[in-house]
Amino acid sequence: MEDNKRKMWQFPWRYKESIALVGGIIVIGFILQLTVGKFNFFLLSSPVNLIVGAAIILFLIAFSFKRKNVFYQWFSGVPFSVTLITAMLLLALILGLTPQLIKTNPHDNDIFTQLGFRQVTSSWSFVLVYFLTLLSLGSLIARRLVAFKKKDYAFYMNHIGLWILLFAAGLGSADMKRYVMHVYEGEVEWRVFSDNEDVLELPIAIQLNDFYMEEYPPKLAVINRESGTPQPEAKPEYVQIDEKRPHGNIDQWDITLEKYIHDAVRNSDSTYQEVHMPGASPAALVKATNKTTGEMSTGWVCCGNTAQLYMTLNLDSTFCVVMTQPEPKRFVSDIDVFTEDGKEEKAILEVNKPLKIDNWVIYQYGYDNQAGKMSNYSSMELVYDPWIYPVYLGIILLAIGSICLLWSGNKKTKKENDLE
Incomplete structure (x- = not known):
């Protein structure tokens, strides 16, 4: 009866307040999308993302001193977390069902484009929900770490791994660069074209020794x-x-x-x-x-x-x-790769078998389609991602934590069955 008499926005907040707040945040995101356009992730390029990341960590540390506050309990609690996860899943569903575009037509005025559904990951709604999730999950981790218990090791690895993954993938996306380089046989190339068709010189060079193709x-x-x-x-x-x-x-x-x-x-x-x-x-x-x-x-x-x-x-x-x-069955580039710091590596590059060197990943991208196996150049995609190692760390911790949670859960169930 007391629960039925509780008024909206009366602490402790629960699911109704969580849904209303997250829904309001999404609406604010739609308004920002309609008024200022999509969120420009390049504004978070280094060193801005490092400053923002440090600010988030400092905020979580300072905020943890208020962990006994009812607002903190709600912010790091189950109702708000479940609501944020549901919102993220809904946005992910839209991302999966709606064709995503690298660039949208400025004259395309349909409602899906205007609300950012054609570029979900750069829409304001997604960005706001993402940052709220990062802060809420971080607050939960801080709260549990203060009351550290050795037996909760699976929880710590699982949640810390997820937080590192979200943190590095989100803030690091601004520093990720993608280029397509066309290299002719017997030549060394280090230049690419930007989106604005400007010539850029990269700190990495590729020599194409040979390009060959197998056909069906x-x-x-x-x-x-x-x-x-x-x-x-x-x-x-x-x-x-x-x-x-x-x-x-x-x-x-x-x-x-x-x-x-x-x-x-x-x-x-x-x-x-x-x-x-x-x-x-x-x-x-x-x-x-x-x-x-x-x-x-x-x-x-x-x-x-x-x-x-x-x-x-x-x-x-x-x-x-x-x-x-x-039709091509397999096309391969025999390459030498050189970096500014003097590294040199030989590789046989083909589809789904990229080369990793420093913070660069080089993929076999294409060739002269009209010439086919007579193509005298090979196209390679170069991806620069300095945040890839924190992402790997997050994935590893998340995987280990998930396995440990399953193992401890099975162990607990077995113990309960033995007692029965």
Whole structure:
């Protein structure tokens, strides 16, 4: 009965006040988003983020002296924490369901863009909830550390790890830099372009020794000779070139693979031979038979590249057999990396196998798509993140703490079952 008579905003605050306050903070974030635009994280670039980080830590230390205060108890308590986590999850759900854009069109005036849902992590609502979460979690950790208990080690590692992760990932994002560098074979490059197309010189240089690519076998298709439309038009069909399965069907034609050369060079006007050289292109000797008329056509088809022309096999006055461009299976850059402090490292760079050197991570990004395996340059993405080690530390502590919490929980459950 006493709980029902308690008025709103009467201490001790609980879920109603927590929901109202966090909801109000989110509304304030929407208002700021509509009036001043998105939050500019680059304002927190070093040394500003270091100053803000130090201020947060000093605030938490000073605030901990008021830990017996009812406001402190609420601020570091369960109702406020659960409400903040729920708000973060809702914003994360919006982030997952709404396409996120690096840059928004200034003329795009739909409500999702205006409220920051197209760039959730830089919206004022997200930033305000994030800082409140950082302060609330920090206050809880400070309160529990003052009343330190050795048996709560799992709690400390779990919550301190989460706080370090949030702290480093949030404040450190302003110092993260991403660049794409195009390096030509046999050359050393250290320059990139900024978002404003200005040339920047980086404290790291890359020499491309070699770029090579492995390709999947191409496919065969039947197209309309005039329009180039694959057949049948309603649902185009393709035959994957596979010497173990040489037969296939496309619409009204039976296709048979007689011979396939992955690295082929034209030997005459209508034949090919195998030659392993940069200008080589896939070619296949194909036999096509019309199921209805029984007419048969045999000849070479080639997808061609920048070094040699393609070749088609005419079936009649309307249709012909063509070969698609092969898709990349694996592309690799053999590189040497040099840093300003004299470090040198060799690496074989490929997709999902980046190189980590100092605070830089180098990823295989792309190549000349038109030239394909004949590309004479490789594109690499360079990511500079000086806060990555605190992030790793937070993740490790969080993981260890979570495992310890599960272990201690299972141990406690087992003990209770033994007592029963």
